[in-house]
Amino acid sequence: MTRRQHDVCRFLLFQQFGEQVSVVGKYLLQKSPSPLHLISSETHLDTEQVKKILCILIQQNIVTFGQHKRGFIEYSIRTGEILNRLWFPKYIYCAKTLYGDAAELLLEDVLQRGQVQMSKVIEVVMQRFNEALETSGKQKISESFVVDKFSNLVRTHFLQRCLDPIKSESNKVVGLEVTGEEETLYRLPDLSRKRKKSHDDGPPAKRSKSEVEGERPADDEGDGIFWRVNNERFHQMFRDQAIVQAISSKIDRSAGEVLRAMLRVSEVKTAGMATVTTPISVTEIFNALPKDLMARPLLETYLSLICDDSTNFLSKVGDSGGGMYSINIYEALAQLVKAHIESVVQERFGSKCLRIFRVLLLKKHLEQKQIEDFVMISAKEAKDLLYTLFSENFITTTEISKTPDHAPSRTFYLFTVNIQHVASMVLNRCYKALYNAMVKKETEVNEHRRLLDKQERMEAIAASVEDASQRDEILNTITPSEQEQIIKVRRTIQMLDHSELQICEGIFILEMYLMYFKQRQKDKS
Amino acid sequence: MATAAVKEEPIEEVDFETRFIMLCQASPEGITDNVIQKELPQCDTKQRMTIVNRLLSMGKIDLLKSGSKLLYRLKDPDSASQVKGGDNQEKLVYQIIKDAGNKGIWIRDIRFKCNLLLTQVNKILKNLETKKLIKAVKSVAASKKKVYMLYNLEPDRSVTGGAWYSDQDFESEFVEVLNQQCFKYLEQRAAAAREAKSDPIAQRNASFTPLEDVWKYISDLGISKVQLSKEDIETILNTLIYDGKVERSLVAGQATASGDGYVKLYRSVQPLIPTTGLMRMPCGACPVFDQCYEGGAVSPTTCVYMKEWLEI
Secondary structure (H helix, E strand, C coil): CCHHHHHHHHHHHHHHHCHHHHHHHHHHHHHCCEEHHHHHHHCCCCHHHHHHHHHHHHHCCCEEEEECCCCCEEEEECHHHHHHHHHHHHHHHHHHHHHCHHHHHHHHHHHHHCCEEHHHHHHHHHHHHHHHHHHCCCCCCCHHHHHHHHHHHHHCCCEEECCCEEECCCCCEEEECCCCCCHHHHCCCCCHHHHCCCCCCHHHHHHHHHCCCCCCCCCHHHCCCEEEECHHHHHHHHHHHHHHHHHHHHCCHHHHHHHHHHHHHHHHHCCCCCCECCCEEHHHHHHHCCCCCCCHHHHHHHHHHHHHCCCCCEEEEECHHHCEEEEEHHHHHHHHHHHHHHHHHHHHHCHHHHHHHHHHHHHCCECHHHHHHHHCCCHHHHHHHHHHHHHCCCCEEEEEECCCCCCHHHEEEEEECCHHHHHHHHHHHHHHHHHHHHHHHHHHHHHCHHHHHHHHHHHHHHHHCCCHHHHHHHHHCCCHHHHHHHHHHHHHHHHHHHHHHHHHHHHHHHHHHHHHHHHHHHHHC | CHHHHHHHHHHHHHHHHHHHHHHHHHCCCCEEHHHHHHHCCCCCHHHHHHHHHHHHHHCCEEEEEECCEEEEEECCHHHHHHCCCCCHHHHHHHHHHHHCHHHCEEHHHHHHHHCCCHHHHHHHHHHHHHCCCEEEEECCCCCCCEEEEECCCCCCHHHHCHHHEECCEECHHHHHHHHHHHHHHHHHHHHHHHHHCCCHHHHHHHHCEEHHHHHHHHHHHCCCCCCCCHHHHHHHHHHHHHHCCEEEEEEECCCCCCCCCEEEEEEECCCCCCCCHHHHCHHHHCCCHHHECCCCCECCCCCHHHHHHHHC
């Protein structure tokens, strides 16, 4: 974990949970895992306080615990989970577009509470929904509607069960078990038991057998099970969205639709971190497309079009079933990362530098003279730009000596781009920029807090007052200059918010790529 | 008897010389010792030597080495007359420069080849220049370097830089203009294809332009004073590829006169993503990014760039 990521994590903890939690978080970031007494002594906080804080963090899935071999419990923090909180708004938006408002509220509640029981969250959502519906005069929704949405989310793996605690002999919880099969994480409880109490099915007996350690009560009404958000699934969805968007902008929308259908089919078939999806036949794709979108021959032309495209997202791997195609996930991510890095180079150094950078990306290794020839820029200028890129570590050199004594005049110096290196450099910068944006937003809000509070108060009062003239009077207590300032502050906060989201998108692609890269390295060795 | 023998020798020698010259004329690439021995069996080694030396000093033949054998070649009468005025050293230097062809030769290399002193070589070169036999051409690779070549030869492209250099200066604006024109042309073709066809495959194929068409268009535009070859246009299109605005594909086509069995097609493309998030805020391009930290002289709260950016 880099310094920049730690900064962002600390800031997030401070912003969302408060001063003391951030102190504990900072300590754990530096020195995890550690036992309770050490945490409380180092952070000079009361043990009871620390216990409460750790509870909060465990509830939010940020801290996990495990038993040290000497017998005491150690707590460790997961920076990945903290950084995932950056994408919570995106998760909620995703759920909304897929399953509607009820799902949006469900997810919001689950995210807020960290780990929650199904019945509880359904209750809360029902309440909120029906309140809103009542005020607007629409019909109330039934519980089964919300339960349906919840089951949808679970079935598509967006929500998963929390890990069950392992208990030691003295009935103390000593760790969280790791489930062997993934399928158990997504099993919905049988809600029919709540309705038909006299119904005595086989399932309860089967379920208690597959439960861990017999101590658990049978999950009547699903109350013993806690649910949480499955981050990996959302990340997969974002990755797919990024790929579809890229191909849509490169070719056209229908190509994007085709690719989306393919990704949906491969969701269930491909392993999580596979670099290439399993081959999918044309028939399957055709069945997965929305009806009436395109005829079969058109689909086939689109597939060959995407295959031939220079971005190399798709490749044809066989001819059975009308043609087997598979998506090169790793290749697609690499292209996206290259696009991001090129954009950074272009904005920071100029188009001529971009030309030099792309020449090196395409031709891998080149001498200085060759670069000058390819790039059609005067030699002096090209030299200058090349060395600027080199000093900022976007390109590196490899030395190949002609003679054993490695004399500088007799060695070839080849320039090259190491994508993984540049990607992690840009990622670091992104995190710092994100931190800067968050800090700036915080200071803006604090500076004008008085004004913003005043406006909120006024608006609340004006909304509750019935009389129109009184309302105007109240609203006029905010002077025009204050009004202007408020508008400006809101605009500032909005701009910083926007830029945070955009940086987050860039961070996501870079992180995904580096993860896949590491996986590939591991697979190779 | 002795006088008769003496009288015979000179006649024989002159005879041998003319016959030698005739032999040289007969085989323009040169003749070896063996050939001479076969044709003139009466001529022994010493006589051959004297003949060769005399002809060399008269400047009528050239002595060349081919492998381990010596070759005697008849020299061109014109060039023989040209350097008649000069002395041996000059002749040597002239020969070296002539051998360099149209690439020219650097003064240091001349010195290595003839083993003369620097001052001597300089004097000789000045002499030859005034006699208008050689000329100095500035190389485009290193602006201080001068290469010498024969007066009437055209310098090679590698020395002058070809169409992109005019008097040793790289013509950046010319390249830029060509760049933009080519790109506009390809974009127009792509836009026309998008409007005209509905089928994506046909659209893509129609938006591809072969190298020929681009070359013809640029030649017809007439923005270039000098006639540009296809290779020149190809280098310009390559720079567009490196800019990320154009992509190229090779398709099998008819083998043209130049011998290629494939055709190069170019097409303008859209970028994969719009500008990345990092660069949409001041931090991305900030020059003091590394010195920025909370509480320091440069910090996010006091950042001037941020303030300006948020004010717009």
